[in-house]
Amino acid sequence: MEFQNKVKELAERVSNLKENIQTEEATKNAFIMPFIQILGYDVFNPMEVIPEFTADIGIKKGEKVDYAILQEQNPIILIECKHWKENLDAHSSQLHRYFHATKARFGLLTNGIKYRFYTDLEEKNVMDMEPFLEVDFEYVKENAVVELRKFQKSAFDVEKIIDSASGLKYSTAIKEILMEELSNPSEEFVKFFTKQIYTGKVVTKKVLEQFTEIVKKATNQAFKDIVNDRLQSALKKEEPVIEEVVEVEESKIVTTEEELEGFHIVKSIVRAKVDINRIAARDTQSYFGVLLDDNNRKPICRLHFNGSNKYLGLFNQDKKEERILLNNLDEIYQYSDRLLETVQMYD
Numbered sequence: 001m002e003f004q005n006k007v008k009e010l011a012e013r014v015s016n017l018k019e020n021i022q023t024e025e026a027t028k029n030a031f032i033m034p035f036i037q038i039l040g041y042d043v044f045n046p047m048e049v050i051p052e053f054t055a056d057i058g059i060k061k062g063e064k065v066d067y068a069i070l071q072e073q074n075p076i077i078l079i080e081c082k083h084w085k086e087n088l089d090a091h092s093s094q095l096h097r098y099f100h101a102t103k104a105r106f107g108l109l110t111n112g113i114k115y116r117f118y119t120d121l122e123e124k125n126v127m128d129m130e131p132f133l134e135v136d137f138e139y140v141k142e143n144a145v146v147e148l149r150k151f152q153k154s155a156f157d158v159e160k161i162i163d164s165a166s167g168l169k170y171s172t173a174i175k176e177i178l179m180e181e182l183s184n185p186s187e188e189f190v191k192f193f194t195k196q197i198y199t200g201k202v203v204t205k206k207v208l209e210q211f212t213e214i215v216k217k218a219t220n221q222a223f224k225d226i227v228n229d230r231l232q233s234a235l236k237k238e239e240p241v242i243e244e245v246v247e248v249e250e251s252k253i254v255t256t257e258e259e260l261e262g263f264h265i266v267k268s269i270v271r272a273k274v275d276i277n278r279i280a281a282r283d284t285q286s287y288f289g290v291l292l293d294d295n296n297r298k299p300i301c302r303l304h305f306n307g308s309n310k311y312l313g314l315f316n317q318d319k320k321e322e323r324i325l326l327n328n329l330d331e332i333y334q335y336s337d338r339l340l341e342t343v344q345m346y347d
Contacts, residue, residue, distance in 0.1 A: 003152065004145055006038045011137045014084075014113055021112075024083040028066065031112030031137075032081050040153035041069055048153075053078070055098040065098045071156065075104040082111040087275070087347075092118070092129070099127035105158050106151075113137050114277075117151075121166050132169035136277050138294060179276070182219055183264030190215050220261065258310075259288040262303045262329055266290050269336045270300060270343045287313065298346045301339060314338050317345060 014031055021027050033043045041048045053068035053075065067079040080095040082088065088109055095118065099107045107118040107127050116131035135144045147168065150161050181189045187208060194203055194211045267279050267290075280294035288305065292298035302313030304323060311323040312332055326332065 003038070003149060007137075007140060007145055007148065010034055010038060011140050014137045018084050018113070021084055024081060024086075027084045027112040028081050031084065032067075032079070032110060035110075035112075035115070036067065036069070036079075039069075039148075039151050047073070050075075055101045063098065063101070065095070068102075068104070075102050076156070076158070077106045077108055077151070078102060078104045079108045079110065082109075084112045086111045088114055088116060089275070092116070096127045096129075100125060105162070114275075119162060119165055121162075121169065128169075130169065130173070132165040132172075134172070134277075139277060139280075176276075180268065182216070182223070184268040185212055185215050185219075193218075216261070217257075220264070221257065224257070224260075253283050253285055255283045255288070256305060258305050258329065259283065259303055262305065262312075262332060263288065263290060265329060265332045266301060266339060269333065269339050273340050273343050274347065292343060292346050300342055315342055 010031070013034070017030055021030055036043050036049060043049045048070055050068045050070065051066065052064045053066075055063050055065050055068075055078070065078045066081040068075040069077040069079070078095065078098050080091065080098065082091055088111055092109055095107045095109050099118070099120075105119055109116045109118070109131075113136065115135040115137070117133040117135075118127050118131050120126055120128060121132065122128050133144070133147050135148060147164075149155060150157070150164070190208055190212050191203065193215050194208065198207060198211070200207065263281050267276060270279060274292065278293050279300070280291045282289045282291060282294075282296075286304075286306065288303040289296075290300040290302070292300055299315055299319065299321075301315070302321065304311040304313060310326040310329075312326055312335060313321045313323050314335060315321055324335065
């Protein structure tokens with residue numbers, strides 16, 4: 001629990017301080033050095049952590065990576081740091097070069113909020129293009145904490161991490177594909193179900209169009225049922241807590257299936273410009289909000305689905321909301337350009 005609490009404290013620190021962090025160096029001091037300390041390494045001991053570690057690359061001498069974590073005087077983790085506002089997608093190639101030039105088995109690319117862990121699963125001594133683990137300190141998940149524990153100084157075992165990295169990398173990729181299929185089913189995905197239940201002789205284009213909406217609703221409902229079943233099962237095993245029950249009963253916020261479906265549509269649109277993990281949702285009594293970075297000052301849109309009519313709330317450069325009447329949820333796609341413009345406005 002101590003490690004989990006430290007992770008939680010750092011997550012709160014990130015949330016509270018990030019808007020005041022103006023430089024890459026400040027990002028290192030406020031977020032990344034505390035993260036290294038959470039793993040159990042002394043950032044002020046050059047036998048454990050070396051800042052500005054030299055990684056000579058071919059004829060290029062004096063190339064430096066921000067930090068190297070050492071074990072028995074050899075680098076085991078190279079850390080390349082960026083300012084917290086930086087998109088990490090454009091910076092993995094730099095870490096790739098450093099990785100090739102040292103004996104380290106792990107590379108870590110971070111902006112102090114997102115931490116992407118890389119290794120050489122596909123080709124020895126060549127860093128993979130995709131990370132096997134990504135931890136987001138704005139949305140820390142329980143399974144991410146479990147994986148982070150393996151990088152603690154007291155538990156660090158290269159072979160054990162490598163053994164689990166392969167399964168972790170591909171399971172993450174599968175989950176991303178599945179989430180995309182749930183929000184925007186591909187023709188192949190729809191055909192998989194249609195062929196098993198459709199009684200007609202030929203699956204025509206019209207049939208596929210009809211089943212696309214059916215598959216989308218059915219799969220989302222199935223996952224929702226699984227979550228509810230597990231929640232109910234867990235509650236039955238626990239002692240009842242009166243205050244929590246009363247709080248749930250008194251809550252006037254009800255997230256509907258249509259709101260979740262609308263949220264998935266918006267995610268499928270704006271993920272073309274931003275990391276899908278940056279897209280967050282907040283439900284209120286009057287509307288369902290979609291935010292960038294879970295920041296109220298970065299509204300992407302609002303879904304007003306609680307009345308007899310459904311409206312999509314879009315924002316201009318002054319963050320003034322314009323409500324647009326929707327006849328059906330698919331009409332959200334007609335406003336893709338405006339949603340993308342809003343996201344770009346914040347980045």
